[in-house]
Amino acid sequence: MDRQWMYADRRSKEFIDGVHYFLRVAEANRQRGFICCPCNKCKNQKEYSASRTIHFHLFESGFMPSYNCWTSHGEQGIEMEEDEVEDDNILDFAQYVGFEENQTDEEEIAADGNDVADDLGQMLQDAREDCESEKEAHKLDKMLEDHRTSLYPGCDKAFSNLLKLVKNILPGGNKLPETTYEAKKIVCLLGLEVHKIHACPNDCILYHGEEYENLEACPVCKALRYKIRRDDLGEVDGQLTKKRIPAKVMWYFPIIPRLRRLFRNKGNARMLRWHAEERQQDGMLRHPADGS
Numbered sequence: 194m195d196r197q198w199m200y201a202d203r204r205s206k207e208f209i210d211g212v213h214y215f216l217r218v219a220e221a222n223r224q225r226g227f228i229c230c231p232c233n234k235c236k237n238q239k240e241y242s243a244s245r246t247i248h249f250h251l252f253e254s255g256f257m258p259s260y261n262c263w264t265s266h267g268e269q270g271i272e273m274e275e276d277e278v279e280d281d282n283i284l285d286f287a288q289y290v291g292f293e294e295n296q297t298d299e300e301e302i303a304a305d306g307n308d309v310a311d312d313l314g315q316m317l318q319d320a321r322e323d324c325e326s327e328k329e330a331h332k333l334d335k336m337l338e339d340h341r342t343s344l345y346p347g348c349d350k351a352f353s354n355l356l357k358l359v360k361n362i363l364p365g366g367n368k369l370p371e372t373t374y375e376a377k378k379i380v381c382l383l384g385l386e387v388h389k390i391h392a393c394p395n396d397c398i399l400y401h402g403e404e405y406e407n408l409e410a411c412p413v414c415k416a417l418r419y420k421i422r423r424d425d426l427g428e429v430d431g432q433l434t435k436k437r438i439p440a441k442v443m444w445y446f447p448i449i450p451r452l453r454r455l456f457r458n459k460g461n462a463r464m465l466r467w468h469a470e471e472r473q474q475d476g477m478l479r480h481p482a483d484g485s
């Protein structure tokens with residue numbers, strides 16, 4: 194359901210056509226003969242009997258923000274697209290941290306072992322630079338060495354095959370990663386945890402905290418928490434037949450692990466503290482920050 198047109202240029206064809214489509218939907222869902230106006234001034238708080246008025250308001254002020262699901266005009270929730278499956282993949286971490294399957298051959302790693310794309314290596318390196326005890330330093334040196342050394346050429350592929358083999362031996366439904374890439378994805382999430390929090394499609398609330406986490410619909414706009422399936426078979430023996438897909442998900446990267454990761458490297462930590470510790474504050478302008 195692409196409704197980007199709602200917030201497009203109000204002179205554009207997509208907006209003009211979209212408003213006519215919206216008015217047809219609104220006409221078909223009049224409440225006691227009235228239609229709520231979702232314009233940026235009325236914000237669904239006022240209703241009119243003439244759709245002409247709403248037509249005029251929409252061109253004058255545009256739609257109110259975040260009115261993605263037309264809950265005041267007959268819609269109950271977001272409908273699922275045909276062939277839609279839940280996107281359970283964590284962002285494409287291959288892009289994110291710069292590795293792809295079969296990309297850890299030794300020649301990929303820069304001579305100083307400081308390949309920026311090599312997140313795990315960088316993390317070990319940082320930890321090595323900062324550690325205080327001799328014993329710990331030795332352990333990290335060993336880990337770094339192991340990390341940089343492929344067991345033998347093509348071992349990533351062999352590791353993938355081994356993972357597949359072990360996965361087949363383990364009981365069904367086991368959570369063992371299937372490829373080297375999957376396995377790395379898990380490792381690279383260290384220190385970069387993500388919390389996925391369901392949200393109202395119209396951005397009214399997050400399904401988070403005691404009051405909201407178990408609700409099935411938004412208490413403000415009544416939009417359903419999960420997408421509506423056209424082929425919904427409901428529950429069979431108390432079990433949902435298919436996995437439900439949330440209408441909207443917010444990705445939350447907790448700040449504390451990220452700060453910890455940023456400050457783990459002494460060099461970065463010094464730069465992060467620069468404004469507080471090293472910036473000269475003598476009333477002279479010498480840095481862009483002095484102008485603020």
Ligand SMILES: [Zn+2]
Pocket residue numbers: 230231232233234235236247250251
């Ligand atoms: Zn209005």
Ligand SMILES: [Zn+2]
Pocket residue numbers: 393394395396397398411412413414415416
């Ligand atoms: Zn809502």
